[in-house]
Amino acid sequence: MAVEQIDLDAVPGDGRSDIWRQTLRGVGLLPLAETGCLDTGTVTSFRAPAGARMTMVQARGQSFAFSAPGKAPGPLVLLLVLSGRGRIVAPSKAFELADSDLVVVAPEAGVQVEMRGDFSILLLDLSRSAVEARVGRNRAGFPVVLGGTVAASAARPVLRTLAMNLDTLGAGDFAAAEVAVTELVSGALLAELRGNGHERTDSQMANFRRVAAAVNRRLGEAGLSIQDVARDEGLSKRYVQRLFKQHGESFSDYVRRLRLERCKAELADPAHAHEAVGAIAMRWGFRDQSYFSRAFSSAYGVSPSNIRRGVGTVADGRPLQRGKPLKRPAAPMAFPRSAAEFRTHGESPTTELAEPFRQARFHLPANAQTVHWGYLSKSLPPVLTVRSGATVTVETLTQHAGDASERMIQGDAGAESVFEWTRDWKAVDRRGAGPMNASIFGRGAGEGFGVHILTGPIFVRGAEPGDVIEVEFLDIRLRPCANPEFAGKAFASNVSAWWGYQYQDSIVPGARRETVTIFEIDLTEPDVARPLYSYRWTPQTDPFGIVHETMDYPGVLVDPATVTPDWRALRGIEIPARLHFGTVALAPREEDLVDSIPPGYFGGNIDNWRLGKGSRVFLPVSVPGGLLSIGDGHFAQGDSEVNGTGLECSLTADIRLTLHKASGEGRPFLRALSGPLIETETHWVLQSFSYPNYLRELGRDAQSKIYQHSSIDLAMRNAFRQARRFLMEHYGMNEDEAHCLLSLGADFGVTQVADGNFGVHATIPKALWGDGDR
Structure with missing residues (x-):
């Protein structure tokens, strides 16, 4: 597993063009000659132990191709537009791209992508054999835009989650997500093919889905046969064989491929690191360890043990402090009055x-x-x-x-x-x-x-x-105090606040509090501020009747009658300006x-x-x-502004x-x-x-x-x-x-x-x- 990132913001201007083009080529993209706006851009690329790659490109106004036409077929590429607008152009078709569009591309087809303005896209390699095994060979005229099917709708949030955690992604999480995305994309492709009038009837497609579900339920049974599945589903063996032939894959090849995918996901998952390779293989129906190793290496180009050595972990994120919730209603615009x-x-x-x-x-x-x-x-x-x-x-x-x-x-x-x-x-x-x-x-x-x-x-x-x-x-x-009672003075406030570094780390665990300290500045000697008094925040009620247990909303005036000032706080301290x-x-x-x-x-x-x-x-x-x-x-x-605020005051x-x-x-x-x-x-x-x-x-x-x-x-x-x-x-x-x-x-x-x-x-x-x- 390896994560690499190139950020143009860190690259001197004279070398940006060459480094950017080299970086794009390194992730399978060929920048076009007219690619121009290189003042900002980031490429983050993740490569799994088995070779699958996921790349996020964030930039402005870029145009690129996936590969030179005629190149030998390799993995398919799944493209998700995280944000931005653009256009995808293939020899036989072209269409516009917008936020959340999901497209399956065959790189050897000479497909070009033209993104306009700021954009962010995610690219994920998909096993061509795995996709073709599910939808049939030579059936889809790529590129294919995956529309509003349930499968496509389910794939998008999975991909967005991967994109958000790309720099800390673990191999186990990626392997599991790769299997899930492949299944969802294949299902979405089947729906697109059905809508385009391909040869299988609705009844045949429904029966194949029944058979595929039965195989998944019994995948761990070493002796699973086509006769067992046909009998369970009330179908003839010959009819089931015909369903798999239409699908472009034999029954035995289909079962072996699914078992290998499950093994691959668990071998890359840290949660299964304590299990022997042989135990995982047996759980998914492989009785012969040597046969399993040969089949696995042939399918993925890497041995089961090497997959395991590439396992990583996902770093925990910091707890949420401030900011909008991840799910929130749309906010209507409102600005200062006209x-x-x-x-x-x-x-x-x-x-x-x-x-x-x-x-x-x-x-x-x-x-x-x-x-x-x-x-x-x-x-x-x-x-x-x-x-x-x-x-x-x-x-x-x-x-x-x-x-x-x-x-x-x-x-x-x-x-x-x-x-x-x-x-x-x-x-x-x-x-x-x-x-x-x-x-x-x-x-x-x-x-x-x-x-x-x-x-x-x-x-x-x-x-x-x-x-x-x-x-x-x-x-x-300083902005002088305008209250005649305090003429010739200015004042400032410091708050040890709930968003400060100290709030979760008090000497007595759980003894969380917000403390306000008011400072006075004598305008005849404005180079120092001296503490006047402090108090602990108590729940304050705003004029609309809302109670604020903490400083969770700005501009709520503290009622002096509700707090107890400590006039001895920080006595003798002077803060230089x-x-x-x-x-x-x-x-x-x-x-x-x-x-x-x-x-x-x-x-x-x-x-x-x-x-x-x-x-x-x-x-x-x-x-x-x-x-x-x-x-x-x-x-x-x-x-560091360690307690959450500086010595806050009004200035001109x-x-x-x-x-x-x-x-x-x-x-x-x-x-x-x-x-x-x-x-x-x-x-x-x-x-x-x-x-x-x-x-x-x-x-x-x-x-x-x-x-x-x-x-x-x-x-x-x-x-x-x-x-x-x-x-x-x-x-x-x-x-x-x-x-x-x-x-x-x-x-x-x-x-x-x-x-x-x-x-x-x-x-x-x-x-x-x-x-x-x-």
Whole structure:
């Protein structure tokens, strides 16, 4: 068993074309000459001990053939479109491909596949002899699209499950799934052939299914004969022989093949590792060990003992923390109110937000009309339009202001408008990427699948997919408390939350709790924060009457009468300032509503404290205008964000936005940038995650699965690959030089383990190049 993966994001730009073509050829695909869009792409391939191969290809705009016409027949290929649109072309027919289409291809027929835009497909080798034994030889004019039969419908979720676990798949699971998929596909093919008027009558097909079921029931009987089956089913021996002849396989060949398939599945299954090979063979009707070994090796090209030596295990996934459930109702779209909706409440949007800007400096306040809460979306209308080079003062609000509303909301008109929530009115209704009717958990609109208050989005004129937007932080400052009782102060909150690393690992097992600590910052000495008091979260009831046992929905104001403050918590501690924004994001292209918690190639909830004043972050554009949103202000945070939050506060920033066109002459590392890159005065910071593009890599239900599949190992691997690629592209190093420098001069650190998609960063000092960053 072997799993191999090539990810173009880790490959320097100059070598991508050759490596991509070589990789595709290695999995049986021939890239066509017009194959072009190579800015991103991943090929993950699994090969079982017996030689069967399963491959997932994720990329953009690819065209390829399965094999050169006339090549000797090998395995059939089953193609499942996990996502995307395209077209399959054969010499005698062509048809469109869409999500969940399932196609059986004979590779030697010169079939071509043309995929448009972002796509993900799964390819699985199928034993030609096994399929032909079930449906008859030379009966199907491949390629065949498997329609809406029960068998095809059952095969699709099995294949999707295999695709989702491809990188941790065990040989035993694969062998069992291979048998099941082969049976289901064969059944679906039979239904297609029946619908196309092939020679067997309905009665003959029904009788063959009866006979096949009888064989399966008695497969372990060593002396099973055609007379026994015919007698059991009330048919003549001659009629049963004719049924198998029509099927293209003798009775004895059919029984031997099924027995070998069952043995193969159990030999590859770790659950049967304690059993002798001979015992498994005998259970499935083989009385002669030597005959079994010869038949097995002849059928699969590998001995039974070698199949067993290839057995692997499946790694357990992490328990679900946050995110949408795997099964959920469709979520209707809902966005910040339009101008007409504002007017129904006696409000009006400002003129500067309604019209495109032409000046170079702008001010973007934070209020109910300029923020969106808990999600990113390519469909959000921009609240501000600027040109490259513009400077914008952006106000942001922390989603934790309700932890001490008298200090962080009261008297602040912008904050009050965002947090306004009474029994009759909720100013910002959607909070998260879930459904508006809260049909999953009943927590509130959006279900809290995403928590951050984000100001924006900002549309950058001329920004197109493939470009890069540079966000430079000229200044970052605290938002003062507006309550006269606390004049000259600012406040911040830290929560040891239920999604934090510590929650399942308390000193006393099972003693889980959420603890809020409020910090005070004196604006005359804003470089330190001092703890004011702490309290343990108690169940809070929101204005709609829903009780929140934990912090499971953002913006619920804590009633001071329900908690007991500890004014002695962390006495004498001072936290030095590291002002930064946890979330700096462009809109991803893959989905319309994206949970704000897991970060990705588009930026998002990066939570890296190095992204402070004087730094800049480069983000790849995937939708027109980029649609930049900023929020999740932090006074400070340590690497890992181990208890689930930083020192959360409301911040205001002056930023400069610069557009780098893909076609322009610029820094080499900006060409086909595949994820966030941070630059400070002294360092490069390469930021990566367990899944840089989890929305594509994890397929359907990615926003749930990311919380189950993330690991520091994956994040470390991707950070290493990104750092290596950066050194090779920007500094012209070869691979060996990059490996040496990364080990001697770079620091790899855990950015966060709180955001579903774990983060690891590589910090490279510019001083390694002496006097200048050449």
